[in-house]
Amino acid sequence: MPTLTARLSDVRSNLPSHGYRIRFHVTGRSMLPTIHDGDCIIVEPIIPTVVRCGDILLCRTRRGLLAHRVVRIEREPSLVSRISGEASDEIRFTNNERRGVLPNVMFVLRGDASTSTDDPVHPEQVVGRVVAVEQQGALNSLIVAMKEAAYAWLRVRCA
Numbered sequence: 378m379p380t381l382t383a384r385l386s387d388v389r390s391n392l393p394s395h396g397y398r399i400r401f402h403v404t405g406r407s408m409l410p411t412i413h414d415g416d417c418i419i420v421e422p423i424i425p426t427v428v429r430c431g432d433i434l435l436c437r438t439r440r441g442l443l444a445h446r447v448v449r450i451e452r453e454p455s456l457v458s459r460i461s462g463e464a465s466d467e468i469r470f471t472n473n474e475r476r477g478v479l480p481n482v483m484f485v486l487r488g489d490a491s492t493s494t495d496d497p498v499h500p501e502q503v504v505g506r507v508v509a510v511e512q513q514g515a516l517n518s519l520i521v522a523m524k525e526a527a528y529a530w531l532r533v534r535c536a
Contacts, residue, residue, distance in 0.1 A: 396422055397422070398419060398420065398421050398422075398508075399419075399420050399505070400417050400418070400419055400420075400511075401417065401418050401420060401435070401442070401444075402415070402416075402417050403415070403416055403417070403418055403444060406490060407445065407488030407489070407490050407491050408433070408444065408445065408446075408488050408489050408490065409489060409490040410489065410490075411433070411446075411489050411510065411519070412433075412444065412489075412507075412510050413512060416510050416511060416512050417510070417511040418433075418435070418444055418507045418509070418510055418511075419507065419508055419509040419510070419511070419516070420435045420444075420504060420505040420506065420507055420508070421505050421506055421508045422505050422506075423503065423505050423506040425482070425500035425503060428447060428450065428484060428500075428503070428506070429447065429450075430447050430448060430449065430450065431446065431447065432446070432447045432506050432507075433445065433446050433447075433506065433507035433519060434446075434447060434484060434486065434498070434503050434504075434505070434506055434507070435503075435504040435505050435506075435507060436484075436486070436498045436502045436503050436504060437502045437504060438495070438496070438498065438502065439496075442504065443486070443495065444507050445486035445487055445488045445491075445495055446486060446487060446488070446489060447484050447485070447486055448485055448486065448487045448494060449484075449485035449494075450482060450483075450484055450485070451482070451483050451485060451497065452481045452482060452483075482499075482500060483497035483498065483499055484497060484498050484499075484500070484503070485497050486498060507519055508520055
């Protein structure tokens with residue numbers, strides 16, 4: 378979770394909604410081995426309708442800002458399918474939803490090193506998508522890595 382004062386965190390976390398890329402210093406081990414304690418993450422704006430399983434989202438939660446991977450996308454009223462594990466990773470969107478209005482969609486997140494999922498987040502809680510990690514001075518793109526590694530990871534973790 379990024380370590381910032383509340384006031385600075387509020388200002389910085391609103392920048393992606395205005396089209397700005399932001400950089401956060403993170404603490405914690407929940408995203409090992411992808412993101413390490415002390416790394417910096419680069420976050421870009423994202424329209425909720427283009428979020429896919431495998432994306433790492435920076436979100437506002439009750440615990441503060443949280444960067445975890447999307448493991449499932451659900452329609453809010455589908456509590457029965459959520460309990461039975463039938464929720465779909467791909468949701469067909471209406472015309473309004475394609476414009477970024479997602480009234481009934483929730484993103485289920487989990488840290489790479491975690492065994493359980495977080496509370497679902499709504500699209501309005503999403504600050505942006507983590508697109509790169511700066512580790513020991515080197516900038517590593519997660520977009521390229523997603524295509525190569527995350528789909529294999531998701532098949533194992535989401536099964």
